[in-house]
Amino acid sequence: MASEERTQAADSLLDVERTFKDRLAYAGRFLWRDRSGIIGLILFLVVVVAAVFAPQFSPYDPLEQNLRDNKMPPAWSAEGGWDHPLGTDNLGRDTLSRILYGTRVSLTVGFFGVLIAGTLGVVIGAIAGYAGGRVDAVIMGFINLVLSLPYLLFVVFIASILGRSLINVILIFGITDSPIFARVTRGEVLRIRESGYVESAISVGARWGRILFDHIMPNLMGPLITLATFEMSRMIFYEAGLGFLGLSVPPTVPSWGNMLANGRKYLTSSPWIATFPGLAIMFTSLGMNLLGDWLRDVLDPRLRRSRK
Amino acid sequence: MQRYFLSKLGQSILLLFGVLLLVFFMVRVTGDPASLMISREASPEAVEAFREKMGFNDPILTQFGRFLSGAVVGDFGNSLHFKSPAMQMVMERVPATVQLAGTALLMAAVVGIPLGLIGGFNPGSAMDNLGRGLALLGQSIPNFWLALILILIFAVRLGWFPSFGRDEWKSVVMPAFVLGLPTMGQIVRLTRSTVLEIRGEDFIRTAHSKGLEPRTIYVKHVLRNVAIPLVSVIGVQFGYMLGGSIYIETIFSWPGMGQLVEQSVGWRDFPLVQAVAFFVSLVVLLLNLLTDVAYAIIDPRIRYGK
Numbered sequence: 009m010a011s012e013e014r015t016q017a018a019d020s021l022l023d024v025e026r027t028f029k030d031r032l033a034y035a036g037r038f039l040w041r042d043r044s045g046i047i048g049l050i051l052f053l054v055v056v057v058a059a060v061f062a063p064q065f066s067p068y069d070p071l072e073q074n075l076r077d078n079k080m081p082p083a084w085s086a087e088g089g090w091d092h093p094l095g096t097d098n099l100g101r102d103t104l105s106r107i108l109y110g111t112r113v114s115l116t117v118g119f120f121g122v123l124i125a126g127t128l129g130v131v132i133g134a135i136a137g138y139a140g141g142r143v144d145a146v147i148m149g150f151i152n153l154v155l156s157l158p159y160l161l162f163v164v165f166i167a168s169i170l171g172r173s174l175i176n177v178i179l180i181f182g183i184t185d186s187p188i189f190a191r192v193t194r195g196e197v198l199r200i201r202e203s204g205y206v207e208s209a210i211s212v213g214a215r216w217g218r219i220l221f222d223h224i225m226p227n228l229m230g231p232l233i234t235l236a237t238f239e240m241s242r243m244i245f246y247e248a249g250l251g252f253l254g255l256s257v258p259p260t261v262p263s264w265g266n267m268l269a270n271g272r273k274y275l276t277s278s279p280w281i282a283t284f285p286g287l288a289i290m291f292t293s294l295g296m297n298l299l300g301d302w303l304r305d306v307l308d309p310r311l312r313r314s315r316k
Numbered sequence: 317m318q319r320y321f322l323s324k325l326g327q328s329i330l331l332l333f334g335v336l337l338l339v340f341f342m343v344r345v346t347g348d349p350a351s352l353m354i355s356r357e358a359s360p361e362a363v364e365a366f367r368e369k370m371g372f373n374d375p376i377l378t379q380f381g382r383f384l385s386g387a388v389v390g391d392f393g394n395s396l397h398f399k400s401p402a403m404q405m406v407m408e409r410v411p412a413t414v415q416l417a418g419t420a421l422l423m424a425a426v427v428g429i430p431l432g433l434i435g436g437f438n439p440g441s442a443m444d445n446l447g448r449g450l451a452l453l454g455q456s457i458p459n460f461w462l463a464l465i466l467i468l469i470f471a472v473r474l475g476w477f478p479s480f481g482r483d484e485w486k487s488v489v490m491p492a493f494v495l496g497l498p499t500m501g502q503i504v505r506l507t508r509s510t511v512l513e514i515r516g517e518d519f520i521r522t523a524h525s526k527g528l529e530p531r532t533i534y535v536k537h538v539l540r541n542v543a544i545p546l547v548s549v550i551g552v553q554f555g556y557m558l559g560g561s562i563y564i565e566t567i568f569s570w571p572g573m574g575q576l577v578e579q580s581v582g583w584r585d586f587p588l589v590q591a592v593a594f595f596v597s598l599v600v601l602l603l604n605l606l607t608d609v610a611y612a613i614i615d616p617r618i619r620y621g622k
Contacts, residue, residue, distance in 0.1 A: 156601060164562060275467065
């Protein structure tokens with residue numbers, strides 16, 4: 009009986025010190041028991057596969073115009089045909105092909121945006137959290153400034169000044185989103201720095217590099233990966249929004265936002281032009297939110313108990 | 317309490333100065349604000365005359381000084397498109413946006429709080445699943461797209477609501493619903509998780525064990541504690557709606573600040589955009605300040621602690 013209690017205590021201790029790899033293995037087992045996580049993962053993978061193999065899957069060139077076949081409804085309506093499964097737009101461009109290519113714009117913005125925001129944010133947040141004192145106060149003051157601004161308003165403001173290009177959009181999201189990563193990183197660094205295992209590492213004479221890479225970084229990964237998923241979903245969302253206002257990638261590029269902006273003009277006569285890109289954004293966003301919820305439950309042991 | 321309030325006030329003033337700095341330098345980030353604001357076909361002489369008129373040739377510090385002294389009295393120069401004071405134009409748009417955001421917030425709270433409470437007290441029930449599904453949907457549906465779909469169904473097909481404008485009480489229903497949906501989801505999630513968390517606390521168990529009526533426990537112990545995070549989220553969300561209604565006001569032709577931003581970006585009327593950005597930031601900062609005060613009043617831990 010006593011030994012059983014001890015093993016349990018050891019297990020719970022191990023839970024704290026569990027390495028990132030173990031957690032991933034655990035996540036795999038956990039995934040099979042969590043249906044919404046599976047759905048999220050599948051939706052996300054579908055989007056990734058669509059982006060990678062867009063040229064193979066697309067029945068047409070997304071830019072090819074065919075005015076004779078313009079505004080064709082989707083295949084299942086009376087006038088539609090399987091030549092264009094999701095119909096065509098006002099210039100006769102194939103909706104399905106444009107949606108498939110649109111995943112590339114969305115994922116590129118989401119991925120590189122998060123990469124830049126995450127890198128900047130983690131560096132800034134780690135400095136603030138580790139240095140403390142006045143450095144921390146100045147950095148956090150600035151971060152609170154940016155986070156208290158009306159986000160969308162300023163993104164629209166900046167985008168209208170910089171002009172339409174993919175690089176600009178990525179930079180805008182990468183920079184404006186970094187404060188969130190910085191704040192989370194700082195909070196985690198502060199928490200981890202005070203923890204028992206870092207204290208014991210310091211007391212046995214571990215150097216700061218080892219503490220940073222062996223103790224702090226692995227514990228940071230969980231919250232950061234979760235945050236990255238949610239932020240990527242948010243960026244895809246906002247990129248489409250900017251495109252809808254005519255402020256994202258150039259109008260010739262097939263992106264979901266541009267397609268929506270175009271489809272809006274034909275909403276009453278040919279509603280499918282605006283419907284399908286909207287559905288694409290919704291499913292991507294839904295998938296990533298489900299994935300993020302699940303990752304948060306799995307990667308953050310403190311939250312696990314509140315699931316049921 | 318006084319010290320807490322004063323330090324928050326000082327922080328807000330500092331943040332406001334930061335906003336002014338940002339708004340000022342943003343239009344200068346490309347190096348030439350004149351070519352940004354004037355049409356691309358303008359002759360070099362016209363651009364130069366415009367530059368001179370706007371004072372873009374003066375040293376940058378002189379320009380910033382002039383901008384600051386104007387800003388403190390609410391003067392952001394004239395709108396380039398309307399040739400009338402920019403701040404005045406913004407003010408004319410405030411009531412419409414406040415009406416929209418207020419209605420949206422009300423709808424979100426009226427639906428979201430009960431759903432969150434039900435979910436928190438009966439996790440796993442049908443109503444709980446409904447609430448969580450709604451929350452997920454609110455988070456995932458692009459609001460600019462939802463607006464189009466609603467117009468298609470309820471305005472074009474069914475004719476229940478007008479598709480644009482602000483002429484009758486029915487006009488506000490669709491835009492407010494779309495604007496409020498993400499907030500509704502957030503309120504459901506937050507209420508639910510707070511109820512779940514508080515129900516497991518020691519003081520609730522103590523209340524039960526000393527034989528208090530469950531209803532008394534719910535109202536006095538649980539609801540009071542749920543109110544704390546809700547106040548802060550509602551404050552933040554109202555600020556977010558004031559600045560985040562750009563798409564919705566554009567789609568529904570709602571004559572508020574969001575529509576003004578969309579239009580002035582199209583006209584390259586940056587003094588107007590600057591005025592909106594400053595004004596909304598000011599309101600958001602004030603709301604944050606109010607939220608902090610409300611927080612301190614509701615939660616004695618903040619009032620006495622730190």
